[in-house]
Amino acid sequence: MTVLRDYAAAVTQPPLDEDRPRRFDEVVGPDGSLRPAWKPLAELAVGLTPHDLYRVDGDIVRMLADEGVTYARPGERPGPWRLDPVPLVVDAGTWAPLEVGLAQRAELLNALLVDLYGPQRVLTERVVPAAVVLGHPGFVRAMAGARMPDSHPLVFSATDIGRDHDGTWRAVGDKTQAPSGIGYAMENRRVLSRVLPEMYREAGLHRMEPYFWALRSALMQAAPGEVADPRVVVLTPGTHSETAYDQAFLASTLGFPLVEGSDLVVRDGWVYLRQNRGRMERVDVVVRRVDASWSDPLELRGESQLGVAGLTEAARRGRVRIVNPIGAGVLESPALLPYLPAVCELLLGESLLLPSVDSWWCGDPAGLEATLDLVERDPDVRVVAVDGPEDGLTGLPRGELVERVLARPHHYVGRRDPVFSQVPSWSAGAARPRPVTLRTFTVRYGTAYRPLVGGMANVLDDIGTRSSSSKDVWVLKADPADADQGLSGVLAATPGRAAPVAAPRVLEDLYWTGRYAERAEGMLRLLLVTHGTAEDFRSRPRTAGGTSLEVLLGAQSRLAGRRHENLDAEFRSLLLDEDRVGGVGHSVAALRDALSGIRDQLSVDTWRALGVIDRAVTLLELSPASHQIAEAAGRHLTGLLSLQGSSANMMQDDGWRLLSAGRWLERAIQLCHLLVATTTERRGLDVDRAVLAAVLDAAESGVTHRRRFRGYVRPAGVLDLLLLDPDNPRSLLHCLTELRTHLGRLAGSTGSTRPERLLEHLLSEVEAQEVSSLVAIGGTDRPLLTTFLEETLERLSTLGDAIAEHHLSSGPPPRPLNSLTVLDALPAEPVTGTIPVITDDMERPPGIPPRVPRGGARREGDA
Structure with missing residues (x-):
C-alpha cells in the first residue's frame, strides 16, 4: 500500500462520533476518490510510499536547518520551522470565488479603518457598538482624526480562513497590524519544489515570485507625495521576535533595509535612517513589524526601546507612510466579526461574500446570553479575549468561566469554530488526518486589492487550537497559459539603482561577527591540539607529554577559564556551554546573534555553515564517546571556515x-x-x-x-x-x-x-x-x-x-522616556530593567528582554 491509499481507506471509515459533523477532507471525497485538485497529480501522488516520504521529510528538515529557518512559539526559544511534506492542493474553480471574497474583505477592512479614524459612521449610526472600538487597545487615539495619506491606507493584510464541514470557507480572523507569514510561505514553496520536483512540475500551479514583485512595487508606490526614488525600510522588533526569520526574508527578498528602532530618528517631522559617521538618509515608507503601542515612546508607551520617538507625528503630517498605519490593529479585534456584514452593507453597499466564524460579543447582553448558553452544551464554542489569546479560559469549570466573563463582559467574545477541514499530515511513519487552516495575504496593487494565489497552511493539533506544522499551498491554474498570480506585468518599482545603506548597528554586528568567528576558530584549533595530546598523555602525567598537556590546558583556561577536572567534560563544556565566555559555545551563540541582526544582508551560504555546526553539536550531545569530541570540533571548524569563505564574496x-x-x-x-x-x-x-x-x-x-x-x-x-x-x-x-x-x-x-x-x-x-x-x-x-x-x-x-x-x-543608548526625571540633570546610574518584547501578529506575550546592544554585552570576557 502507498501513503495516500492508506489515508483514503482510513478517512472513509464511518466516524466514531455520529453526532459530530464529519470533517471535510481536502484530498479524499466521501466516496473515497481523490478530489478534483488532486486528480492531475494522481499518478505521482498515489505512488508515494512511506519510504519516499521518510526521505522527503528528512530532506525538508535538513534544508530548513541549513537555511536557518526558525520560529519561536510564544514563551519559547527559537526552534526549527516545521514543514509537512504533503502540500495542500486547491483547484482553480475552488479558488476563484475565494479570491473574490478575500479582495472584498480587504476593501472592507480598509474602508472600516478610514471610517474609524475619520467620520466614524459605523459608531454614530450604531452599526458597531462604540465600546467594541474605543475599548480595544488596538485603537490608537493619537491617530484619531489624522489625515490619511490616501483613501487606501491599508496596503497589506492577511486573513486566516478555514473550511467548514460542508466545504464553505469561513474567515477565522484578520491580521492588519503587522501581517506575518508570507516569508515562511515562500520558504515552504522553495523547499517543497526541490524535494518533490516531479509533482511540482506536473501540478501546473501558480508561482509566487510575481506576487513579491507586486508587493515591492506597491510599497514603493505607497510613498507620500512625488518621490522619485523612495526609501523603504522594514522596522523589526529585533532578533527576539518569534517571526524574525520572516521579517528578514521579506526585507532581503524585497531589497529593503531591515532596521530596528535605534536605526531611525525623527528630525523636524521627517524620518531618517542613521548612517555611519552621523550621516542620515530620509525614509519615505516604514513597513512596520512592531506593534503600534510600542512604535513611538514619545506619544504611546514611554518605556519602549523598540520604536522611534516622533514617528506618530511624522505620520500625522503625512511625511512618512507607515504600512500598515499605526492603529490598524483595532481591525484584528474578534469582537468586530459579528458586525462585519452590516458594516459591509453600510460602507461598501455590498453583501459580505466571505462569512466569518459565528461570534458573539459579550459586551452586548444578547451576545453574553448566547455565549454563556452555548459554551456549556456546544463543544465547538469557546471564549476568547478581544485583545489576544484565550486568556487561560480553556478548560476552566463553568462556574469560574462565567464569573470571569461576567466581571468583564466587554473583554470577551464567544466563538464557534468550524469543524475545520482535514488534511493528511505526515507523522511517525504515516499520514494521519489533522485539521487545517489557511493564512492568505492581500496587497493593494495598482487600483485593486490582489490576494496571493496560495498562502501558508497551518496544521492544527488534535484539539484544533495550536499549529503543529505548516504546509505549502498549491493553487492550480485553470489554463497552463494563465499568468502566474494573474499578473502579466508589474508596475515599475524604482527608476534606478539605490545606494546600499549600512546603519551603525549593522556595522557593529559585522565587526563582532569577525571577532567572534575568529575567537571560536582560535579556541577550536587549540582544543583539537589539546584533545589529541590528552588522548596520548592523560594517563601519563609525569612524562614530558603529560606536562605539555597541562601547559595546553592552562592556555585553554587563560582564554575560557576551567570548569571540570574531568578532561572530556571540560572539552565538551568548551564546545557546548553557551554561558562560558571564551568557549566555543559562547562564541558561536554570540556569532549567531550578530548574524541574526543582519540576516537580510547575508546569503543562504551563511546559514548552511551554521547548519554544519548545529549538526556537530547534536552529534556530540548524543554520543558520550571521547573521540566524538575531536569529530565535533572538526565539524565546527569546517563550518567556521565555510563562513569565512562566504564572507569573502561580500561587497x-x-x-x-x-x-x-x-x-x-x-x-x-x-x-x-x-x-x-x-x-x-x-x-x-x-x-x-x-x-x-x-x-x-x-x-x-x-x-x-x-x-x-x-x-x-x-x-x-x-x-x-x-x-x-x-x-x-x-x-x-x-x-x-x-x-x-x-x-x-x-x-x-x-x-x-x-x-x-x-x-x-x-x-x-x-x-x-x-x-x-x-x-x-x-x-x-x-x-x-x-x-x-x-x-x-x-x-x-x-x-x-x-x-x-x-x-x-552612534550616541548613547536609548532610555525609556517614563524613566526620565528632573534628576536626570545630575549624574545617575544607568537605567536597568526588563523591557517587554513587541509582539507581532502571532501573539507573543510581553516579558522577553529586547535585543541587547552589542557594546555592552560583548565587553564581558573580551580580551
Missing part, C-alpha cells in the same frame, strides 16, 4: 572592512594569549619542544615551520614565524598590517584618527622587536617576551575600544 564596503578588521584584531589577541600561556616559561627541552609543536599546530603554522626549519623546533624559529613574519597570515605582524589596510579604507578614517595612531604605534613597536632579545632567558622564564606580549595585549584592547568608539558609536 567590499565599510561593513566588510569592519568584519575583516574584527577578524584580524581578534586573531592577534588570541595569538598573544596563546603565546603568553605557552612560550614565556622554560619547562625543559622535551616539554618545550612538545609545547612549541602544539602551538604551531594551534596557530595553523606547523606545515610552514616544518618546510622552513625541516622539523627542528626552537623558540627563536617559532617566535619569528608567529610574531614577525610578514608573509605568515597567522603572525602578529601580518595581522596588524592587514588591520591597518582595512581601517585605512573605512569612510571615517583620515590617517590621523585615534585608532590609526594607536595601530601605527603598535606596528612600529612590533617591527622593532628582535627575536634574539625576546627569547633571552632570565631565570626560568623569558621576561622580555612576557613584557612584550602583555603590553601588546593591553594595546590591542585599547585599540579595539578606539575602533568601536570611532567607527561604531
Whole structure:
C-alpha cells in the first residue's frame, strides 16, 4: 500500500462520533476518490510510499536547518520551522470565488479603518457598538482624526480562513497590524519544489515570485507625495521576535533595509535612517513589524526601546507612510466579526461574500446570553479575549468561566469554530488526518486589492487550537497559459539603482561577527591540539607529554577559564556551554546573534555553515564517546571556515572592512594569549619542544615551520614565524598590517584618527622587536617576551575600544522616556530593567528582554 491509499481507506471509515459533523477532507471525497485538485497529480501522488516520504521529510528538515529557518512559539526559544511534506492542493474553480471574497474583505477592512479614524459612521449610526472600538487597545487615539495619506491606507493584510464541514470557507480572523507569514510561505514553496520536483512540475500551479514583485512595487508606490526614488525600510522588533526569520526574508527578498528602532530618528517631522559617521538618509515608507503601542515612546508607551520617538507625528503630517498605519490593529479585534456584514452593507453597499466564524460579543447582553448558553452544551464554542489569546479560559469549570466573563463582559467574545477541514499530515511513519487552516495575504496593487494565489497552511493539533506544522499551498491554474498570480506585468518599482545603506548597528554586528568567528576558530584549533595530546598523555602525567598537556590546558583556561577536572567534560563544556565566555559555545551563540541582526544582508551560504555546526553539536550531545569530541570540533571548524569563505564574496564596503578588521584584531589577541600561556616559561627541552609543536599546530603554522626549519623546533624559529613574519597570515605582524589596510579604507578614517595612531604605534613597536632579545632567558622564564606580549595585549584592547568608539558609536543608548526625571540633570546610574518584547501578529506575550546592544554585552570576557 502507498501513503495516500492508506489515508483514503482510513478517512472513509464511518466516524466514531455520529453526532459530530464529519470533517471535510481536502484530498479524499466521501466516496473515497481523490478530489478534483488532486486528480492531475494522481499518478505521482498515489505512488508515494512511506519510504519516499521518510526521505522527503528528512530532506525538508535538513534544508530548513541549513537555511536557518526558525520560529519561536510564544514563551519559547527559537526552534526549527516545521514543514509537512504533503502540500495542500486547491483547484482553480475552488479558488476563484475565494479570491473574490478575500479582495472584498480587504476593501472592507480598509474602508472600516478610514471610517474609524475619520467620520466614524459605523459608531454614530450604531452599526458597531462604540465600546467594541474605543475599548480595544488596538485603537490608537493619537491617530484619531489624522489625515490619511490616501483613501487606501491599508496596503497589506492577511486573513486566516478555514473550511467548514460542508466545504464553505469561513474567515477565522484578520491580521492588519503587522501581517506575518508570507516569508515562511515562500520558504515552504522553495523547499517543497526541490524535494518533490516531479509533482511540482506536473501540478501546473501558480508561482509566487510575481506576487513579491507586486508587493515591492506597491510599497514603493505607497510613498507620500512625488518621490522619485523612495526609501523603504522594514522596522523589526529585533532578533527576539518569534517571526524574525520572516521579517528578514521579506526585507532581503524585497531589497529593503531591515532596521530596528535605534536605526531611525525623527528630525523636524521627517524620518531618517542613521548612517555611519552621523550621516542620515530620509525614509519615505516604514513597513512596520512592531506593534503600534510600542512604535513611538514619545506619544504611546514611554518605556519602549523598540520604536522611534516622533514617528506618530511624522505620520500625522503625512511625511512618512507607515504600512500598515499605526492603529490598524483595532481591525484584528474578534469582537468586530459579528458586525462585519452590516458594516459591509453600510460602507461598501455590498453583501459580505466571505462569512466569518459565528461570534458573539459579550459586551452586548444578547451576545453574553448566547455565549454563556452555548459554551456549556456546544463543544465547538469557546471564549476568547478581544485583545489576544484565550486568556487561560480553556478548560476552566463553568462556574469560574462565567464569573470571569461576567466581571468583564466587554473583554470577551464567544466563538464557534468550524469543524475545520482535514488534511493528511505526515507523522511517525504515516499520514494521519489533522485539521487545517489557511493564512492568505492581500496587497493593494495598482487600483485593486490582489490576494496571493496560495498562502501558508497551518496544521492544527488534535484539539484544533495550536499549529503543529505548516504546509505549502498549491493553487492550480485553470489554463497552463494563465499568468502566474494573474499578473502579466508589474508596475515599475524604482527608476534606478539605490545606494546600499549600512546603519551603525549593522556595522557593529559585522565587526563582532569577525571577532567572534575568529575567537571560536582560535579556541577550536587549540582544543583539537589539546584533545589529541590528552588522548596520548592523560594517563601519563609525569612524562614530558603529560606536562605539555597541562601547559595546553592552562592556555585553554587563560582564554575560557576551567570548569571540570574531568578532561572530556571540560572539552565538551568548551564546545557546548553557551554561558562560558571564551568557549566555543559562547562564541558561536554570540556569532549567531550578530548574524541574526543582519540576516537580510547575508546569503543562504551563511546559514548552511551554521547548519554544519548545529549538526556537530547534536552529534556530540548524543554520543558520550571521547573521540566524538575531536569529530565535533572538526565539524565546527569546517563550518567556521565555510563562513569565512562566504564572507569573502561580500561587497567590499565599510561593513566588510569592519568584519575583516574584527577578524584580524581578534586573531592577534588570541595569538598573544596563546603565546603568553605557552612560550614565556622554560619547562625543559622535551616539554618545550612538545609545547612549541602544539602551538604551531594551534596557530595553523606547523606545515610552514616544518618546510622552513625541516622539523627542528626552537623558540627563536617559532617566535619569528608567529610574531614577525610578514608573509605568515597567522603572525602578529601580518595581522596588524592587514588591520591597518582595512581601517585605512573605512569612510571615517583620515590617517590621523585615534585608532590609526594607536595601530601605527603598535606596528612600529612590533617591527622593532628582535627575536634574539625576546627569547633571552632570565631565570626560568623569558621576561622580555612576557613584557612584550602583555603590553601588546593591553594595546590591542585599547585599540579595539578606539575602533568601536570611532567607527561604531552612534550616541548613547536609548532610555525609556517614563524613566526620565528632573534628576536626570545630575549624574545617575544607568537605567536597568526588563523591557517587554513587541509582539507581532502571532501573539507573543510581553516579558522577553529586547535585543541587547552589542557594546555592552560583548565587553564581558573580551580580551
